[in-house]
Amino acid sequence: MSQLQKLAGHTVIYGASSILGRMLNYLLVPYYTKVFDTAEYGIVTEFYAYAAFFNVIYTYGLETAYFRYASINRNNEASIYSTATSSIFITSIGLSVCLSLFATPIVTLLQYPGKEYYVYWLSAIFALDAIVAIPFAKLRIENKAKLFAIARLVNIMVNIGLNLFFISFCSSVFKGDYLPTLKPWIEKIYNPGFGVEYVFLSNLIANALFLILLWRPLSQLRLRIKWHLLKPMLRYGYPILFTGLAYATNEMLSRGALKYWLTPNVYSGFTNMEVLGIFGAVYKLSIFMTLGIQAFRYAAEPFFFSQAGNKQSPQLFSKVMHWFIVFGCFIFLAISLNLDILKYLLRNPDYRMGIDVVPMLLMANLFYGIYYNLSVWYKLTDKTYYGTWITIVGAITTITLNYLVIPVYGFHGSAFVTLISFALMTVISYLAGKRHYPIPYKTLSGLGYITVTSIIAYLLLTIQIENFVLSKTLHFIVIISFALVVLRLEKDNLPAKTT
8 A cells, every 4th residue: 555545544534533523523513502692602712712722832742742753763662652641741730730729810811700610620621631642642653543533532422412411401300391300310410500611511521531541552651751852852842832822823813802802893783702602603614624634634743754764755745735735625615615504503593694704714724734734844854943933923913913803804804814824824834845845746736726716616605696406506516527627637646556
């Protein structure tokens, strides 16, 4: 089997589990938009935006550093694994304790007085996510994609089940709607004053199960730190920490900023928290592009490092990029032309007012995926500080432009800023990579696919066809035609089987 086929195979496994898991998890979006009003969902959106920053801080680049050093020193992988995991375990406990100690000033600053338990639960979630990061990475580097997938799927299904149990089942029993014999038991575990709190609590319980699901890699852990192994990993990882923070800024700043920077006249009749909830819900509709990127990332990171010594790796990386763009453009087109159906996943019509920003978010995520592909050059040359500077440029762009556009254009401006920021980072990384680690990317071909699909989507979404059946038929024909044209153009580039 060729290396490209091997990568594709692992991506399919990660992708199948991610898509199935996320689709199951995505069922919570229509559920949340039915049971929570827009302002309540805004609380979930805000806190999970902050979670993106803390997830980066808690792992501080050691996940990627582990891939790098475990790949080039397989004989010492066990010590590298224990050192990296032990370091994250110790720092995660310390960070979560600090957050808990300052819970009161934190919730006061965020305008949630008396909700200290938000901080307690979320800090525990951050710690659990971080502690299992290296064990999950170990599964990926050992090509144990199936175990990886099973653990993720169980986590998601438990999370969904707990949400339904607390928010719907317990609530109905407590109110006496049915099963009155269970009410005394439900009263012991259910708080009728909680609403979105059960979103966080369900997440916490589901994440705690990782400690059981990952018992095999965790049982191989020896809680010890070898400083001669940790120091080079920290040197390699700290730029990735800043890169991650900058990326989180690009991805999440707009959600938190809407609460403070949005002026009342932009969305008449909606409070800032309601607008934040609407944006958070429609952002979820870009999940299909995110899923593809996440599945690819899970498979690609160990793949890139394993191919570092291969003389043909530049040509291989070029093919990987090319097919990534092809599939990404297909996803972009297919989702953009079916938003009139997907919008019904948002059960409350108030949430649908932001549906028109989804194509911009899809394209922004595609550029992020391209940027991730390009990042191979600074990771393999141990010049991760370039990634830091590139994402800092993106973060500054995001902060500056959001400050200017949110008061005028709201989350519509934020979506466009996200696209601009990721596109800018992609261009900078591409130009820098040409100097330090030349890869013969099919640049014109990739730009052609992006441009053509963008134009098609814009034209078809601009032209309003009243007849729904006629509109869907036209969109279906366009999507299938695009796929057939791609197969015709790329038939000579399909990866051939090798033994």
